Amino acid sequence: MSVITGLGVVAPNGVDTKEFWAATLSGRSGITELDRFDTSGYPARLAGLVNDIDPAQHVPARLKPQTDVSTQLALIAAQSALEDADVDTAAMTDYQMSVVTANASGGFEFTHREFRKLWSQGPERVSVYESFAWFYAVNTGQISIRHGMRGPSCAFVAEQAGGLDALGHARRTIRDGVALVVSGGVDSALDPWGWISHLSSGRVSLDPDPTTAYRPFDTRATGYLPGEGGAICVLEDAAAARARGARVYGELAGYAATFDPAPDAGRPPALRRAAERALADAGIGPAEVDVVFADAAGVPELDRSEAEMLRGMFGVRGVPVTAPKALTGRLFSGGGALDVVAALLSIQEGVIPPTFGTGSVPDEYGIDLVLGKPRRTSVQNALVLARGRGGFNAAIVIRAFRS
């Protein structure tokens, strides 16, 4: 059994777990005007920004020049998660600790600067760090080096679904005999090139009002907002965690991933199948799910399709649904991981955070979207959903831990 014993958060609305959770319950948003460069020429200017800290000041000086902001954020989150887990990694066997992260865009701002040097100043100006500051495995590699973790480690890319895939694989890694896995996702691509690349998805909201631009499942939903940050968790084998007297947030009880039929196949998407398999993997039925953390694309046709799937699986308004990501924007590999953190805290505190920003949900969606204020209720099982562009679906079941 895999349990989560440490949480590390770097979100636009909170750079530690406590702050993030308080913001998530009170509605403090991390959505703000992107001001890191002149954005006056762009049709959209709102994003979820981690502005409360200067990430470079929170990593060892040696790592500063060789890492992108996304990797600095990942290193901060991993460090917080390990501190939170209160685990003495030095006392553990190096091969018994692994790192599994998801990544969507690599060290993008860093690599943008190197592209610029190459083409404006010449190849000899390209950084000696470019070869490894850019690639998608950078966060896994840097975390493993910093914390002396030598067990089987890897990195996945699946757009917004990747964070759940990483956590699902972390559980697999524990089943294969590793004692502790540092896992999750963190992304950032909010330099000028990253920003217009986001815009090219065609799904970014052009609404200039930060309180309404990203309102998933709303009648007037106009798209999503990109953000930066994410979360890293410490997963442990339950017996190992118990043996060292660790505090347990919850169990990663089920996971599944599916892929949609090809765009021209004319068959329904496969998110429901992912959710059903994750529940089966956890050994529970839909009736036992107390809350769903939705993918919540904010794009009307994707919202409709997710609502239909929830209605089909749980019945009309059959389960509370929420999307705290309305306060952070979509964080790509960080999104699923941050939702898992929110699910664990929901279980801990018996409260479901609302979907701030969303006002009215179309009746025909038939979902019980938690709106306006937190809802107090016992949460034993939480289902977390994520979809990645192209057809990726992932689902995780988080269960209250009974020792």
Add this chain to the structure above:
Amino acid sequence: MGVRAPQALNTAAFWDLLSAGRTATRRTSFFDPSPYRSQVAAEADFDAVAEGLSPRQIRRMDRATQFAVACARDAVADSGISLDTMPPDRIGVSLGSAVAAATSLEQEYLVLSDSGRRWVMSPDHLSPHMFDYLVPSIMPAEVAWTVGAEGPVAMVSDGCTSGLDSVAHAAALICEGSADVMIAGASDTPITPIVVACFDAIKATTSHNDDPARASRPFDGTRDGFVLAEGAAMFVLEELTAAQRRGARAYAEIGGFASRCNAFHMTGLKADGREMAEAIRAALDQARLDPTEVDYVNAHGSGTRQNDRHETAAFKRSLGEHAYRIPVSSIKSMVGHSLGAIGSVEIAASLLAIENQVVPPTANLDVADPECDLDYVPKDARDHRTDTVLTVGSGFGGFQSAMVLTRPRPVAV
């Protein structure tokens, strides 16, 4: 299997090249390499139109995706499997890539930045596909659409071990019951200025520009870095009994796999080879094999000094005296180093070595580095009983992977 390798656009051509000990390295032709330190590459003369890709597919797919799709089609055809008759949710994809859409990123960068003049870019010439180059998980999605997969679809991006790790991931998904068939492999097409420049910066690539055909010299005393390459290989993976039931010819069984990290340095390797040795030992344990049962080692053999010594130490550490008795060769001497793809390209070479009972050579090996004192099969392929192959990879980030491939057991009647 399906293979697109430099000067080898199908499996037969690939084996011809390897078994003849021919090299596919040449002066870089995709752009003028004269401003760069390393001017040699192993390029594939890949023709997307001849591969049957439509103009729309060619427009939207990065070159690496095109390679992957072409290999996936070949692999499915070669396997004889009828995917149409299977439930699509039991078919999955696992694709490895290290630098993914690097070629398209650089092309779009030049347009959007006015050849590097602008930091803040105008959205005027923005490609509708730019997002899919920023976030390259569209690559396995394209493969999934090609083969009709609706089960688990993954992109494994572990730098230069991606091609071993992605195939191992596919095998794990079959073993745990998440899929019946996996289309797995890896693709990278990194021969583009930014990638050349970033390896120039750390002198990881060769400067043997005066002799391109002999530029990749793993284990030789004169080697000075790897030759950047492109390539792809994809496979159809099935549970052995399911394959036997449908009368399929199996190239090999994946007997064992393990990976470790060195937690040492993003690009540096410790001379003792400790973590790679541990991965090898764990992979052999999983395959329930003694080191003495390994017939051939398909080495990472990149041709950097630190790799060749690190790896040689790892083989001795894990295989003991047996390391001196068996052939160890590097096909990178012929097809270069295609980063994340090469692990899968080397699996393809290992499967063909098993099929042909021939060990491919290490080309360009005249006088070995004195610290590299194993049997590296210099220059000429060798007839050799090859039933159990160990193939390894080592990459930036500290990743060390080892896979054991064995000749399939006879069909149980």
